[in-house]
Amino acid sequence: MLILGIETSCDETAAAVVEINNGRTFQIKSNIIASQHEIHNKYGGVVPELACRRHVENISPVIMEALNKAGVTINDIGLFAVTKGPGLIVALLIGLSTAKAIAYALKKPLVGVNHLEGHILSIFLEKSDLSFPFVALLVSGGHTELYLVEDFGKYRILGMSRDDAAGEAFDKAAKMLKLGYPGGPAIEKAAAGGNSRSIPFPRAYIAKDSLDFSFSGVKTALKNYLNGFTPPYSTSTMYLPDVAAGFQEAIVEVLINKAFFAAKRYNVKTIVMAGGVASNKALRTGMQERGSREGIAVFYPGPILCTDNAAMIACAGYHRFAAQGFSPDTNFYEMDAEANMKL
Numbered sequence: 001m002l003i004l005g006i007e008t009s010c011d012e013t014a015a016a017v018v019e020i021n022n023g024r025t026f027q028i029k030s031n032i033i034a035s036q037h038e039i040h041n042k043y044g045g046v047v048p049e050l051a052c053r054r055h056v057e058n059i060s061p062v063i064m065e066a067l068n069k070a071g072v073t074i075n076d077i078g079l080f081a082v083t084k085g086p087g088l089i090v091a092l093l094i095g096l097s098t099a100k101a102i103a104y105a106l107k108k109p110l111v112g113v114n115h116l117e118g119h120i121l122s123i124f125l126e127k128s129d130l131s132f133p134f135v136a137l138l139v140s141g142g143h144t145e146l147y148l149v150e151d152f153g154k155y156r157i158l159g160m161s162r163d164d165a166a167g168e169a170f171d172k173a174a175k176m177l178k179l180g181y182p183g184g185p186a187i188e189k190a191a192a193g194g195n196s197r198s199i200p201f202p203r204a205y206i207a208k209d210s211l212d213f214s215f216s217g218v219k220t221a222l223k224n225y226l227n228g229f230t231p232p233y234s235t236s237t238m239y240l241p242d243v244a245a246g247f248q249e250a251i252v253e254v255l256i257n258k259a260f261f262a263a264k265r266y267n268v269k270t271i272v273m274a275g276g277v278a279s280n281k282a283l284r285t286g287m288q289e290r291g292s293r294e295g296i297a298v299f300y301p302g303p304i305l306c307t308d309n310a311a312m313i314a315c316a317g318y319h320r321f322a323a324q325g326f327s328p329d330t331n332f333y334e335m336d337a338e339a340n341m342k343l
């Protein structure tokens, strides 16, 4: 069966055609992502009104391109899957109303997908034989969460950010350093060749055995450092690669320690990383090294499947459809977007 995924929860208009074989193995036929980074770059973050307008312009061409690249027509699609939430409401509505209109006109099934479930299941697009249970570290612009994943559709939240998400902290730090948006890749690039130990950025563990995160402190530390008023910080000798590397490491170190702590606590031998921040090389390498030391398998998808995409929505949509006994969401034309949708 062919599934068309549609994703417009933030600043990427995305559509993908994915084929499912034997109920488990996915083949990505096309994965089109129209990014709006250049529009939001000068504002240092996503401007919802601009994102929404660009989604309206992009959605049809992006879907057409996904179909063309896959070499199929819209009539070949057996299931439509669309992000229902969480995300920017004005942005979600563009994808959702488009998907509803197409599915309604073609009398085809449609399922609404939780964006977070899409991220967590994105690994199955590349590793169909992955077995449960595993700990998922979901690190994106809006979320930093740890889940115990027991099966498709069975997610138990173990920890979450109490303030900024990891990606959000990177984005805000990059804004302070005037490195543009999105901040994560900009900080990663600026960190090249830097000494991550030269500036003592704080690590927030909250409590000894807490699986929650807090990244507002490290962000404030950077602000103080740049203002040069808190000893031992002094910007008189500021060297950008050291600042970026130190900031990056303060976040990466906490993410790694908490993910492994969760795996140990729940006696799980596999950790999966997902979300935009999971494309960070320092995090990927650090997770792998720690995994090989501790005998825990670590998996993460390729960078293009870590950041927002519609292939992951098609994948999660299929599993939702299967869990519903291969029936679509009932009365899907009444389905609404949910800005704060929970997993």
Ligand code: KG4
Pocket (backbone or CB within 6 Å): 010, 139, 140, 141, 142, 143, 166, 167, 168, 170, 171, 182, 183, 184, 185, 188, 275, 276, 277, 278, 279, 280, 281, 306, 307, 308
């Ligand atoms: O998953 P995603 O594309 O969108 C959300 O669902 O939020 O994640 C976007 C976030 C942004 O905050 C971006 O700065 C961060 O992921 N990000 C990175 C990297 N690439 C993207 N953070 C650190 N290092 C990267 N290489």
Ligand code: ZN
Pocket (backbone or CB within 6 Å): 115, 119, 140, 141, 275, 276, 307, 308
């Ligand atoms: Zn995302």
